[in-house]
Amino acid sequence: GAVVSQHPSWVICKSGTSVKIECRSLDFQATTMFWYRQFPKQSLMLMATSNEGSKATYEQGVEKDKFLINHASLTLSTLTVTSAHPEDSSFYICSARDLLNRGTYNSPLHFGNGTRLTVT
Amino acid sequence: DAKTTQPPSMDCAEGRAANLPCNHSTISGNEYVYWYRQIHSQGPQYIIHGLKNNETNEMASLIITEDRKSSTLILPHATLRDTAVYYCIVRALLNSGNTPLVFGKGTRLSVIA
Numbered sequence: 250g251a252v253v254s255q256h257p258s259w260v261i262c263k264s265g266t267s268v269k270i271e272c273r274s275l276d277f278q279a280t281t282m283f284w285y286r287q288f289p290k291q292s293l294m295l296m297a298t299s300n301e302g303s304k305a306t307y308e309q310g311v312e313k314d315k316f317l318i319n320h321a322s323l324t325l326s327t328l329t330v331t332s333a334h335p336e337d338s339s340f341y342i343c344s345a346r347d348l349l350n351r352g353t354y355n356s357p358l359h360f361g362n363g364t365r366l367t368v369t
Numbered sequence: 370d371a372k373t374t375q376p377p378s379m380d381c382a383e384g385r386a387a388n389l390p391c392n393h394s395t396i397s398g399n400e401y402v403y404w405y406r407q408i409h410s411q412g413p414q415y416i417i418h419g420l421k422n423n424e425t426n427e428m429a430s431l432i433i434t435e436d437r438k439s440s441t442l443i444l445p446h447a448t449l450r451d452t453a454v455y456y457c458i459v460r461a462l463l464n465s466g467n468t469p470l471v472f473g474k475g476t477r478l479s480v481i482a
Binding site: 253255280281283285292293294295298340342344346348355357358359360361362363365 | 462474
């Protein structure tokens with residue numbers, strides 16, 4: 250149980266275009282999802298917290314107008330990288346907790362398999 | 370959340386136990402210890418977590434010292450598929466809500482045939 254799915258698993262786009270990444274909780278509902286970014290040979294860095302039905306909360310240094318987050322339903326959050334540039338090339342990972350079935354905030358955070366974005 | 374310190378890398382022979390240490394000397398009473406791993410080009414995978422008692426599941430065992438200042442993740446019979454970066458994370462729970470995990474640099478475990 251508690252599966253988080255991301256799509257696409259990889260994408261190549263041209264500089265200046267926008268790319269949308271989907272994150273779905275397949276067998277549970279998630280009012281909150283977390284988006285991370287990981288550059289090569291580095292650890293995961295939290296980008297933003299996505300809240301269903303309200304605005305996302307962004308970490309310091311993350312441009313909210315560049316990384317648009319929409320959490321329109323209890324099972325889907327999307328991250329859109331707008332006007333992508335080569336420096337946006339990275340591994341983007343989403344995560345969520347199954348609070349309904351687990352019931353506590355110490356339940357594990359489940360991660361998607363990530364989306365590798367390459368901007369040429 | 371308390372800071373953790375892990376060795377940057379470790380090797381382990383296939384079939385042997387892998388013991389991954391983590392130092393969290395500033396841990397407070399309401400903080401849990403979580404372990405995740407990340408296999409290359411995949412999302413992190415939850416392994417185990419605990420507060421003060423030793424824990425065991427189908428993947429690993431977690432040994433927490435009595436003073437809770439350090440812990441060890443044990444993979445009893447390491448296989449080549451256990452090669453990954455292992456992250457030890459300390460997280461407070463009381464009144465913390467649904468908060469994210471903060472990842473350090475982890476330990477890169479290489480299981481050698």
